[in-house]
Each structure stands twice: as structure tokens, then as C-alpha cells.
Amino acid sequence: MPRVTLRQRFFPLHDSAAVDRFLDAFPWCAVFKAGTSDKTFDAWLVAQKLLEPRIDVAVGFVRLPEDRAASDRVTARSGIPHESPQFMLFGQGSPRGHLDEFAITPDRLGPLLSAELPAEVGPAVKNDAVVTLEPYRNLLSAFVSGTLPEERFQWAYLDRLEKEAAWRDDATFDRVNSLFENPWGRDLRAARLIAVEFQGQLAGTREPLKARAVRVLEQLSEPGEPG
Secondary structure, eight states, X not given: OXXXXXXXXXXXXXXHHHHHHHHHHOSEEEEEEEOSSTHHHHHHHHHHHHHTTOTTSEEEEEETTTTHHHXXXXXHHHOOOOOSSEEEEEETTEEEEEXXXXXXXXXXXXHHHHHHSOSSOOOOOOOHHHHOXXXXXXXXXXXXXXXXXXXXXXXXXXXXXXXXXXXXXXXXXXXXXXXXXXTTTTSOOHXXXXXXXXXXXXXXXXXXXXXXXXXXXXXXXXXXXXO
């Protein structure tokens, strides 16, 4: 099933201040806490699919354990005990309902959204900052030009992609992910891919990384790509 993209109204939440700004900014918003378990991906797919028609709902994303401060602030603001994965719906900054772990299913989330959200869809929410691919282009350019050593480039590039793998839309993820051999797809671990890259280079079975980087940079710089 293709991954639904909510990228235009997607807000990564890393700290308590970001949570406060997010919850106070929109009439309706949802917060998704993503853990490290396999059920997180299934739950996120459910949330994305059911939120797709509601362009008026901003979507906040908390990744654990990295965004622990943001998670704690969401818990404090909502009064809802922490779980992960966890879906929470807010209206005017107040909690309107939540689902935890295996309860994040179409037959539970659909009725929650129908019962709480206004029948009429409001103005579309947009977050221009999250759409950009500029950080990837900057890393690729620095590596290709020789100003960023290969080892540092690999870690910086893959650490970023690991953090964004759960929510990037399919087309964007496929482009950025194509730089490295990755049999695990979105279950991405930077150290694991770097080990595969090293083994491939040692065996002489991989095209030089810089040649691949040039190609991916050209693809990400094509007209129509996010800014």
C-alpha cells in the first residue's frame, strides 16, 4: 500500500517549547508518538490514511527516545499517561481523545475523528519548513565537492534519514534512500547501512559512493523537487 503523505502539514516536535507552539497554533491538531516497536509503523499508516482527507488538522510527530522532552510535555499538557505508539487529538489546545498501541486501528480511529472533528473541513494547514530537501542537498554537495569527508558524510546523511524514515512520503524516501543499499526499507538504522556499505566497498561490488552521490544530487535538484 502506498504511503500517504501528510508532509505539508507535518510538524516534528523535538522539545517542550515546540509542543506548546504547536498545540496553541491550530484549532485542530493531532500528535503521534512513535516508538521503536514494529507496531509503530502499522499505527502510523492507519493515522496517515484516516487524516489524509482532513487537510485542516495539523500533525505533530514525536520520535522516541530522541524527543523525550517533547513527549513529556505532551503528557503534561494532556494529562494522558504516556504510551508509544500513541495517537492524540487536540481541539483548541485541549485533548479530545486518544488511542494507544494496538488500539490505533481504522475501526477505532475513524469513529474518534468523526465524533470529534467538525463536519465541515476547515482551511488547509501548511508547514513549509518540513517539505524541504535542502539539508540532504547540502550534505551531498559538501561530499561531492570534497569539503566533507566520506565517513562524516555517511553518518550525517543516514542519521537524518533514520529520523525521517517513518514519515517521508514514498517518492521522496525512495530518492533519498537510493544512495545506499538498504534491504530493510523504512526500518532504517544508520550503523547497519554503513556496515553494509563498507562490506560492499571492500568486496568491490559497489559503485563508488561519490559517483552515486552525484547522481542523487542531480535528482534532488530537478525542477519540481521540494525547496
